[in-house]
Amino acid sequence: MKSAVSRIPAGVVTTVVALLVWQLVGSFGPLHGDSFASASQAITGLSSLARQSDFWSAVAQTVEIAAIGFGISVLIAVPLGVVIGLSRFAYRSTKFTFDFFKVIPPIVIIPIAILAIGPTLEMGIFLVVFANIFSVAIQTAYGVRDTDPVLLETMKCYRMGTWSQIRYARLPAAASQISVALRLAASASLIVAVVASLIGGAPGLGQLLGLLENAGKTSQAYGVVLFLGIIGLLVSRAIVLAQRRVVFWSGK
Amino acid sequence: MEKSVNNAITIDSVSMEYQTAGGTKRVLHDVSYQVSEGHFVSIVGPSGVGKTTLLRLLTGLATPTNGSIAVRGQELHGPPQGMAVVLQDYTRSLMPWLTVAKNIALPLKRSGLSKSEVAERVMSSLEEVGLSGSGRSYPWQLSGGMQQRVSIARAIASRPSILVMDEPFASVDAQTRFDLEDLVLKVRADFDITTLMVTHDIDEAVYLSDEIVVLRGSPAEVREVVSINIPFPRSQVASRNDPQFAHLRTRVYALVRGLE
Numbered sequence: 001m002k003s004a005v006s007r008i009p010a011g012v013v014t015t016v017v018a019l020l021v022w023q024l025v026g027s028f029g030p031l032h033g034d035s036f037a038s039a040s041q042a043i044t045g046l047s048s049l050a051r052q053s054d055f056w057s058a059v060a061q062t063v064e065i066a067a068i069g070f071g072i073s074v075l076i077a078v079p080l081g082v083v084i085g086l087s088r089f090a091y092r093s094t095k096f097t098f099d100f101f102k103v104i105p106p107i108v109i110i111p112i113a114i115l116a117i118g119p120t121l122e123m124g125i126f127l128v129v130f131a132n133i134f135s136v137a138i139q140t141a142y143g144v145r146d147t148d149p150v151l152l153e154t155m156k157c158y159r160m161g162t163w164s165q166i167r168y169a170r171l172p173a174a175a176s177q178i179s180v181a182l183r184l185a186a187s188a189s190l191i192v193a194v195v196a197s198l199i200g201g202a203p204g205l206g207q208l209l210g211l212l213e214n215a216g217k218t219s220q221a222y223g224v225v226l227f228l229g230i231i232g233l234l235v236s237r238a239i240v241l242a243q244r245r246v247v248f249w250s251g252k
Numbered sequence: 253m254e255k256s257v258n259n260a261i262t263i264d265s266v267s268m269e270y271q272t273a274g275g276t277k278r279v280l281h282d283v284s285y286q287v288s289e290g291h292f293v294s295i296v297g298p299s300g301v302g303k304t305t306l307l308r309l310l311t312g313l314a315t316p317t318n319g320s321i322a323v324r325g326q327e328l329h330g331p332p333q334g335m336a337v338v339l340q341d342y343t344r345s346l347m348p349w350l351t352v353a354k355n356i357a358l359p360l361k362r363s364g365l366s367k368s369e370v371a372e373r374v375m376s377s378l379e380e381v382g383l384s385g386s387g388r389s390y391p392w393q394l395s396g397g398m399q400q401r402v403s404i405a406r407a408i409a410s411r412p413s414i415l416v417m418d419e420p421f422a423s424v425d426a427q428t429r430f431d432l433e434d435l436v437l438k439v440r441a442d443f444d445i446t447t448l449m450v451t452h453d454i455d456e457a458v459y460l461s462d463e464i465v466v467l468r469g470s471p472a473e474v475r476e477v478v479s480i481n482i483p484f485p486r487s488q489v490a491s492r493n494d495p496q497f498a499h500l501r502t503r504v505y506a507l508v509r510g511l512e
Binding site for chain 2 (some may be wrong): 039122148150153155156157158159160168169172175248249252
């Protein structure tokens with residue numbers, strides 16, 4: 001018996017239980033009513049959305065905002081983090097400011113972003129970059145600083161210069177830190193892209209969610225939320241798999 | 253000042269001080285010593301006496317407060333050409349993200365060797381240390397003794413004239429240690445490398461060295477230089493049974509312990 005139970009993937013059990021609880025609460029609980037969709041209603045709502053091209057273009061816009069924002073964040077934050085991490089002074093003098101910006105929720109700068117840029121795709125991208133850039137830079141700088149001094153001294157003894165030290169020691173040494181930061185940043189990118197669209201009026205799934213909500217299409221609105229959960233999970237999984245391949249030596 | 257050409261390293265009245273929170277810490281005082289070309293020299297002394305500090309000065313990683321160090325007549329400013337290092341902590345001095353072969357090839361990048369020459373060097377260095385089949389492994393897939401062999405292969409791949417080792421066998425088991433000692437003797441004979449080793453193991457120092465420098469005191473000074481006149485080639489059985497061996501290890505032990 002035990003072997004039969006242990007063969008079921010652990011995630012399946014909780015997923016089924018969660019869906020059942022959702023279904024029961026939505027059908028019989030105090031939340032039962034027009035404003036709350038049960039699991040089956042959300043799934044039905046999602047499948048009806050999936051047949052509409054508007055839905056898929058909203059998905060594409062949200063993914064575009066998240067992906068471009070994420071890409072720009074990485075392209076700026078990783079080199080910036082390396083430069084900061086190389087100098088003790090730069091690290092100490094930027095850490096305070098970056099930690100300050102890191103804790104500002106991107107949602108509170110939406111009004112400023114709308115004033116400056118307008119409710120556009122670019123505004124969404126800006127918010128995603130703002131949400132990620134400081135934490136990724138700080139994590140990269142931390143990883144670069146954390147490179148084993150014994151390894152760096154060995155390289156110096158073999159007369160390898162600063163560039164070799166970055167390329168062959170500091171960047172690989174920081175890779176685990178960076179990949180953890182990127183995993184968090186990828187999830188955050190998606191969330192911020194939706195929020196920018198929901199509150200800031202940028203195109204995408206957030207806007208669609210607002211429209212569905214106002215139109216009273218509760219089950220479809222819940223379908224959007226369900227869909228977001230699924231792609232969030234897939235993105236996170238994809239990054240974990242990529243991480244295992246890239247940082248294969250980690251923990252060895 | 254005229255410098256003798258057959259000195260690989262000249263240490264001239266070197267003193268070293270550190271500024272700490274508690275004031276100035278004097279580690280080395282007026283250390284002078286000449287390492288002859290081709291010699292194997294061990295530096296021994298009580299724990300914390302400043303052996304590793306002296307080694308850092310010799311590799312050019314640190315600069316003495318007073319005095320100077322010259323390698324083949326050239327005063328040291330940073331790590332010199334023709335010097336290779338093997339450190340105690342092989343797990344920290346090899347790169348886990350590179351294969352064994354790439355670890356060995358890395359210091360050769362700017363040597364002017366062609367790709368095929370580098371590959372040839374890597375092959376022959378691995379062969380020298382008895383790891384011919386391990387080039388494509390990662391360091392963490394190998395045992396500790398094998399990883400230290402990789403460090404030695406990396407050192408000889410650059411064809412150094414001077415090899416500096418900091419407690420190279422302190423992190424491996426006793427049997428592996430004997431094997432590595434013999435490997436170092438073989439490498440030194442094959443390539444005629446001047447070798448400097450810091451160790452806390454007196455038997456090992458006697459077994460490997462032409463000369464042993466005993467550091468003592470605080471700040472440390474050269475207490476004595478002991479010549480080891482046990483004939484080469486040495487072997488773990490015959491050399492350690494040589495009556496001279498027991499005599500010399502007792503003498504060095506007494507010097508390190510301050511009993512003499």
